[in-house]
Amino acid sequence: MLQLEDKEATREALTNAMDSYSWIHLACHGFQHPAQPLESGFALADGRLELATIIKSNLKHAEFAFLSACETSTGDADLSEESVHLAAAMLVTGYRGVVGTMWSIADQYAPQVAEDFYRELFARSPEIDGSKMLDGEQAAYALHHAVQQLRKRVGSAIHLWVPYVHFGL
Template sequence: PQYAVAHFACHAESDRTDPSQSRLLLGDHATTPLTVAALARINLTDARLAYLSACSTADPGSPDLLDEAIHLTSAFQLAGFPHVIGTLWPINDRLAADIAESFYTHLTPGPPGGALDPARSATALHHTIRAIRDRYPATPSLWAGYLHSGA
């Protein structure tokens, strides 16, 4: 609760029948899963940015629920993170590391190693994804699934 930025580089699972049970697959996920339902009970006042570098964290699950916003990305936002980076479908692990590195570089307005500015999250993701899109223009499945949720 005392950290403003949370970065999760892991796997995730979308529960298609009960989206509130969608979870990040952390080390203790078998005994204490970090689910949408668990995040709903959390209220973080110092939170600023959650980066979910995991597959399908903004996937609502069943096609019957496409008009719902029950997924990990929205759960982090409801827990108090005004900026959340999520993904709509499975992502490439190697490219995910490049995207995260570029994102954090763009999130630092001053010289390298300076303070992160979470308010720049949408712009940082935009510049990052444009650069990746330029590298892989014929393969949008590699870059189009990343999204920024927040204000």
């Protein structure tokens, strides 16, 4: 596991990590530009990692991406069947599964959603030679569990739990 924080979270460090690791979890600001979707991206210490750069990546190990950032699966409302957004870019680059958000998410709840997601995912994943092997095919179930936990905490405030979505396997 590699953790990039603050000044370490640069565009180069992240693209190198994406090339080396099969799972990635991004907890940062996301920017969606419907008029110029290839300029959408993630805010990092040295600037924005744009969708155009992500799409050009040739990721050999990509399996799953959790995008804990605002608007990572927001596309152009006029082209809903042709959405170009950050979650779609991750699928294009080879990730088999992606968790994204349809609009802004609450900073105070996002870490808990991620924690509940990974706790459930670990519980559902097989143990091989004494180690848990994360199973990306269980991600949709884990996200459902995490969203249900958030829903129990926030009740009828649907704008807090509805944004989380899963794409792929």
